[in-house]
Amino acid sequence: MAFPPRNRGVNPRFQRQVEPEHRINERIRVPQVRLVGDNVEPGVYNTQDALRIARELELDLVEISPNADPPVVKAVEYKKFLYEKKKKEKEMKANSKQSEVKEIRFTPSTDDHDFDFKSKHAEKFLKEGNKVKCYVQFRGRAIMFQDRGQVLLLKFAERLAEVGSLESLPKMEGKRMIAVFAPKVTKKK
Known part of the structure; x- marks a missing residue:
């Protein structure tokens, strides 16, 4: 005897309605709103008056700033508003x-040509x-030449002084001596 397949999904009667991203029209439940938008006289209105104005223009009333006092609403076509926002x-x-x-x-023994190429x-x-x-990168006994690595990184910092700035002085992390450079911010005129 075969059993009917179990529906592992959620029972459709108990699915929650998806809330729209913004409160629109009747979902705006505050006594007063600040109305903005095209072809509208900006100002503070009762919510019912603002809704009536939007309906006369065949537009939706969309809450764009709910935390303001009073909340800011815009008279606009909701689908167009979402499209422009995206x-x-x-x-x-x-x-x-x-x-x-x-x-x-x-490496501590990096040649001048390689240094120029990498810079x-x-x-x-x-x-x-x-x-x-x-x-x-220090390998094996090369760890004894940390001063060479530091000189190399400081020489590198001097070479990049025009286009970048050294964020921190060279420091050892394990078997590596590391320096980080950030691009210089150019001021726009």
Whole structure:
């Protein structure tokens, strides 16, 4: 005898209604609101009067700032309002660039040519707005030459002084001596 499959979902009778992101129209339950919007006389109105004005313009009354005193509502088409809000958020996200931390590795016996090559890369990274974490890796007995590593990192800091600033002096972390550079902020005129 086969049993009917069990419905492991939630009983539809007990599902909660999804609340809209903003309170609109009759869901606004405060005595007074500050009304704003196109083709509307801005000011403080009774909620019922503001709702009547929005209905006359065939628009929705959307609460945009519930924590203000009195709460700010806007007479606007709700779907259009949500669309513009999403569009604005997407644009802001596209404009904000996440800065990365780029790493550059040296050894205590790094040659001048390698040093120049790596410093050019670091300059490029800093100009792009990224941080640069450079470190001197000590292996085996090379740990005895910590002074060489410190001199190398300070020379590197001097080389990058025009495009970046040293966040902290070189310090040892395990078998690495680390220095972090941040891009210099250029003042816009």
